[in-house]
Amino acid sequence: MKSPFRASIRLRLLLAASLVLTAFFGLTGLSLDKAFRYAAEEALKNKLQSSIYALLAAAVEDGKGRMTLPRNLTDPRFNLPDSGLYAEVSGTQVGYLWHSASSVGRSLDFLQQVGPGQSHFQIYDSKALGKLMTLNFGVVWEDYAGHEIPYVLAVAESLQPHLEQIDAFRNTLFTWLGGVALLLLLVQGWGLSWGLRPLHAVAEELHAIETGRSDRLSGDYPRELKSLTANINSLIRHAQARQQRYRDGLSDLAHSLKTPLAILQGLADRVGYDGTETQHTLTEQVSRMNQIVSHQLKRAAASGRSTWIRALPVKPAVERIARTLDKVYVEKAMLWELDIEDDLGFQGDEGDLMEVLGNLMDNAWKYGRSRVRIGGQGNAQGLELHVEDDGNGIPQRQMAEVLKRGHRMDQHQPGQGIGLTVAHEIISAYGGELRLGQSDLGGTDVTILIANGGHAGDTHPYG
Amino acid sequence: MRILLVEDEDDLRKPLAERLKAEGYTVDQAADGREGLFLGREYAIDLGIIDIGLPRMSGIELIRALRKEEKGFPVLILTARGNWQDKVEGLEAGADDYLVKPFHIEELLARVNALLRRSVGWSQPVLNCAPVVLDTRTQTVRFEDQPVDLTAYEYKVLEYLMLHAGEVVSKTDLTEHIYDQDWDRDSNVIEVFVRRLRKKLDPDESYKPIETLRGRGYRFVLQRNS
Numbered sequence: 001m002k003s004p005f006r007a008s009i010r011l012r013l014l015l016a017a018s019l020v021l022t023a024f025f026g027l028t029g030l031s032l033d034k035a036f037r038y039a040a041e042e043a044l045k046n047k048l049q050s051s052i053y054a055l056l057a058a059a060v061e062d063g064k065g066r067m068t069l070p071r072n073l074t075d076p077r078f079n080l081p082d083s084g085l086y087a088e089v090s091g092t093q094v095g096y097l098w099h100s101a102s103s104v105g106r107s108l109d110f111l112q113q114v115g116p117g118q119s120h121f122q123i124y125d126s127k128a129l130g131k132l133m134t135l136n137f138g139v140v141w142e143d144y145a146g147h148e149i150p151y152v153l154a155v156a157e158s159l160q161p162h163l164e165q166i167d168a169f170r171n172t173l174f175t176w177l178g179g180v181a182l183l184l185l186l187v188q189g190w191g192l193s194w195g196l197r198p199l200h201a202v203a204e205e206l207h208a209i210e211t212g213r214s215d216r217l218s219g220d221y222p223r224e225l226k227s228l229t230a231n232i233n234s235l236i237r238h239a240q241a242r243q244q245r246y247r248d249g250l251s252d253l254a255h256s257l258k259t260p261l262a263i264l265q266g267l268a269d270r271v272g273y274d275g276t277e278t279q280h281t282l283t284e285q286v287s288r289m290n291q292i293v294s295h296q297l298k299r300a301a302a303s304g305r306s307t308w309i310r311a312l313p314v315k316p317a318v319e320r321i322a323r324t325l326d327k328v329y330v331e332k333a334m335l336w337e338l339d340i341e342d343d344l345g346f347q348g349d350e351g352d353l354m355e356v357l358g359n360l361m362d363n364a365w366k367y368g369r370s371r372v373r374i375g376g377q378g379n380a381q382g383l384e385l386h387v388e389d390d391g392n393g394i395p396q397r398q399m400a401e402v403l404k405r406g407h408r409m410d411q412h413q414p415g416q417g418i419g420l421t422v423a424h425e426i427i428s429a430y431g432g433e434l435r436l437g438q439s440d441l442g443g444t445d446v447t448i449l450i451a452n453g454g455h456a457g458d459t460h461p462y463g
Numbered sequence: 464m465r466i467l468l469v470e471d472e473d474d475l476r477k478p479l480a481e482r483l484k485a486e487g488y489t490v491d492q493a494a495d496g497r498e499g500l501f502l503g504r505e506y507a508i509d510l511g512i513i514d515i516g517l518p519r520m521s522g523i524e525l526i527r528a529l530r531k532e533e534k535g536f537p538v539l540i541l542t543a544r545g546n547w548q549d550k551v552e553g554l555e556a557g558a559d560d561y562l563v564k565p566f567h568i569e570e571l572l573a574r575v576n577a578l579l580r581r582s583v584g585w586s587q588p589v590l591n592c593a594p595v596v597l598d599t600r601t602q603t604v605r606f607e608d609q610p611v612d613l614t615a616y617e618y619k620v621l622e623y624l625m626l627h628a629g630e631v632v633s634k635t636d637l638t639e640h641i642y643d644q645d646w647d648r649d650s651n652v653i654e655v656f657v658r659r660l661r662k663k664l665d666p667d668e669s670y671k672p673i674e675t676l677r678g679r680g681y682r683f684v685l686q687r688n689s
Contacts, residue, residue, distance in 0.1 A: 258543035262565035263474040269482075269568040290565050294545060321547065324554035328561070331586040351548050358547025 009199075010192055017188045025177045036169050041133075044162055045121055048135040051075070051155040052119075055087055056139070065144030067091065067151055069098045078102050084158035086110075086129065091141070091151040103129075111154040114138040123159070131159040198222050202229060209236070210347070247351065254297045261290050311345030312353055314385070318374050321357050325365040334365055340376040346383060346450075352426050359419035360387040360446050367391035371441055382432075382451035388439035394420075399436045420446070464579055464623065465489045465640045467511040469499035469525065470541065471518050479512075482568050483575075487602060487615055489641060496520025503529050507639035510579055511538040512571070515553060523556045530557035537578040539571075576600065583626045585687070590625045592685035595664060595672055597625050606664050613663060616641065620656045621664075624673060624683040633680035657681060 054075055062068040069089055077083040078100040087100040088108045099108055106128045114120050116138045124132045134156040140148045198221050208214040216236055217229045268283040315338065322336050346353045364372045368389030375386040423446075424434045432450035439445035466488045470476035473494070480490045491506055493499035496517040503511065503525075511529070515522035526538055537560075540553040545563035553561055559581075560574055576588060576599050590597040594607040602618055604611045613621065619641045624632055634653045661673055674682045 254544050258545075258564045259472050259475065262541075262543075263472065265565035266475055266478045266568065269478075286565065294563075320551050320555065324551050327554055327559055330559075330581060351546060354547040354551060358550065 010196055013192050014185075014189060017192075018185060021181050021184055021188075025181045029174055029177050032173055033166075033170055036173075037166055040162055040166060044133050044157060044159075045135070048121070048133060048155050048157060049119075051085065051087065051157075052135060052137045052153050055089065055153050055155065059089075061143075065142070066094055066096065066149060067139075067141040068096070072101060081105065084160065086132075086156045088154045089151060090154075091149055094149055096151070108154075108156075110134040110136075110156045111152060112136045114152055116140040116150050124156070126156070129156065129158065131163070132156040133159055133162070198225050202232075206232070215240075243349070247349075250297055254293070257293050258290075261286055261293070265290075311347045312350055313342075314344040314346050314353070314357075314376055314383075315340045315342060317346075317350075317353055317357055318361070318376070321354070321361050322372075322374070325361055329365045332365065332368075332370070334368060334372055335370055336372040336374065338374050340374065341378060344376050344378045344383065348430060352430075356423045356426050356448065357387075359423045360448075363387075363419045363444075363446075364389040364391075368441075368443055373439070373441060382449060385448040386439075386445055387448075388441050388445045389443040390439070390441040391443035393438060393442070393444045394436060423448075464509045464619070465491065465507060466575065467491050467493070467499065467502055467506070467508045467513075467536075469493045469496065469502075469511070469517060469522070470514040471495055471516070472514075479568065479571070482572075486572060487619055488575075494518075496522065496525040499525050500528050503534055504532065507636065508534070508536045509640055510536055510575060510582070512541065512575070513538055513558070514541045515549060516543060523553060526553065526556045526558055535582075537582040539574055539578055541566075573600075580626065585626060590622075590628075591688040592625060592628055592672070592683065593688050594670065595625070595685055597622060604664075611663055613660070617656055617660050617663070620653070621660055624681060628683040628685065628687050631676055631680050631682050636680065 054073065055069065058073050059067045059069055067089070072079050073087075075085070077085040078087055080102055081104050083102045085100075086103040086106075086108060088103070088111050089098040090096065090111055092113075109126055109128065110122075110124050110132060112120060112122075114136045117140075119135060119137045122134045122136075124134045126132050134154060137153045139151050139153060141151055142148050198219075201219050202217065202221065202225065205214065205217045205219055209216070216233050219229075221229050264282070264286045268279060268286060318338060318340060322338075326334065326336075361372070361374070364374075364387050368391045371390045373386070373388045375388075377384055420434070420436075427434045427448055427450065430450050432448060435447040435449070437445040437447060464487075466483055468476060468480055468483065468490055469492075470479065471494050476492060476494065480492050483490045491502045491508070493502050497519045499511075499513065499517070500520065502508070511526075513522045513525055517525065520528075522540060526540070529538070538558040540550075540558040540561045541564055542549050542553065542561055543564045550561045559578055562571055562574060580586070580588065580590075580599065588598065588600050590599065596605045596608075597603075598605075599622065602622075604613055604618065604621060620637060623637060623640055637653050657673060657675075661668075661671075664670075665672060670685065672683060672685045674684045676682060
């Protein structure tokens with residue numbers, strides 16, 4: 001399966017831009033988040049440190065000069081139960097243990113033994129109090145007797161508000177970053193459309209050339225596309241010129257071969273029909289050579305569809321041929337009617353169009369009795385042409401014969417077949433189809449179907 | 464009947480001209496377009512056979528020039544390419560029929576015959592003005608269904624008169640359309656031919672098919688039947 005990214009530059013650029021944006025905003029978000037968390041944690045540590053100092057400040061001496069703490073402290077959060085700030089002071093040597101009023105009814109378990117002058121921060125998941133940030137601080141207190149007694153002061157603050165704060169920050173941060181990223185993506189998408197617009201313009205102009213509304217790229221394109229469009233234009237000109245040269249070469253060849261053949265034919269005719277073998281052979285061979293030459297030249301000249309050629313209006317060509325056929329078959333006084341859309345176009349060579357129409361219409365004039373009808377319409381699928389007459393029609397047996405592909409013209413008896421074969425060859429070169437049927441006028445209905453976008457070498461229904 | 468034959472290839476033109484003469488036509492030959500135009504202007508041509516690919520002036524240009532000078536005689540074009548674009552172009556320029564090279568002389572003669580008749584309103588190869596019936600294909604004449612033996616020139620005169628049946632044909636017309644350019648144009652000869660024709664066709668003088676209009680010429684008076 002073809003990757004969708006291979007199919008669209010726009011998609012590729014959008015994907016790249018989205019990846020860059022996502023990476024940028026993701027990393028930005030992470031760094032901001034980390035910085036904020038660090039700052040919040042530092043603030044919390046400072047707060048705990050201050051609380052330790054507050055405890056020390058509040059400490060008083062008992063009768064022996066040992067440290068003791070009052071029931072209530074100045075910071076009200078130590079006094080309110082479940083305030084989230086807890087303290088404990090222990091002096092194990094003297095069996096002293098104090099805890100703040102806020103921890104009433106709970107067993108505190110965050111106290112650790114640390115040496116004097118040492119402090120230890122810890123995130124601690126307490127069973128009783130939930131997540132805490134703790135600070136244990138060791139001091140030495142000298143009593144009146146001059147004993148140095150070690151104490152540990154421990155404070156703990158619930159992490160809950162801290163975590164909530166971080167969550168709130170994150171929410172805000174990522175909402176904003178996401179919003180900005182989305183906005184940037186939209187702007188990027190618009191920018192891409194704007195940037196790629198000249199490519200669309202090229203595509204549209206190429207389509208116009210294909211459908212024959214134009215024969216070159218004429219728009220004013222950005223510098224990056226100029227060399228491409230200039231190359232396409234020169235390719236088109238080159239293709240047209242080459243086709244013309246090819247055609248001229250072929251018709252010159254035809255002309256130079258046909259006249260000597262005509263002389264030979266005349267020679268054979270002049271000898272008279274005396275029935276000698278030489279004369280018979282001469283006539284026969286000249287006629288064979290002629291048919292082979294005509295056939296091969298016509299086949300070679302039937303170029304097939306060229307995308308680079310302006311579509312030709314069909315109706316005027318039909319009218320021209322009809323008028324000339326009226327002249328050739330003047331005694332028939334053929335009544336012809338056209339039912340062709342005015343803007344019907346044939347995408348191909350004018351010679352091919354004239355050849356197909358000429359051969360089919362010549363048959364109609366030749367074999368029709370008094371009426372001929374030519375219809376044509378185009379749609380998105382392609383072109384459909386009908387040439388109908390009121391003659392006797394083609395015998396069923398001959399129909400298949402006529403449409404056999406690669407059937408050599410020199411094997412044909414003169415008649416409707418030759419013209420049909422020529423037309424069929426040309427239509428095939430365009431990847432089209434020629435069908436024979438019965439017309440409601442009574443005679444043959446020759447239908448030509450040429451699909452849009454088909455080209456030479458397409459598989460053929462009669463292949 | 465006077466035919467203008469314009470073809471640059473000598474090997475094709477000469478035998479063609481010979482054959483046409485043998486068929487009883489008077490032939491003016493030209494090897495290029497300019498010469499063809501000159502002959503077309505100069506002589507009373509009944510039909511032109513013109514090759515499309517001519518030196519100095521193409522067949523198409525020649526036909527256009529002739530038509531512009533109101534030369535209305537039918538023209539048969541010879542084309543080597545045989546493609547419809549050429550045919551249509553030729554016919555649009557003023558030609559009346561086409562023949563693709565190489566062709567059989569018989570085919571050419573049949574087309575020439577048909578074009579000549581058509582140009583004067585006869586659609587059939589047999590000119591039937593009962594009781595005179597002239598077959599242009601076999602060049603034979605029957606009177607009351609009996610064959611009439613005519614010399615080549617007597618036939619030519621009768622054919623011309625019958626083709627233009629009902630019209631006045633001057634002696635000059637007859638001389639011009641029947642004789643080669645280098646013949647002595649003595650109108651007395653025509654009178655002799657007409658007299659002989661009358662005797663051979665209608666010895667009893669019961670039909671009097673050829674009428675003399677003093678100072679103007681002749682008229683074939685029997686009605687066309689086809």
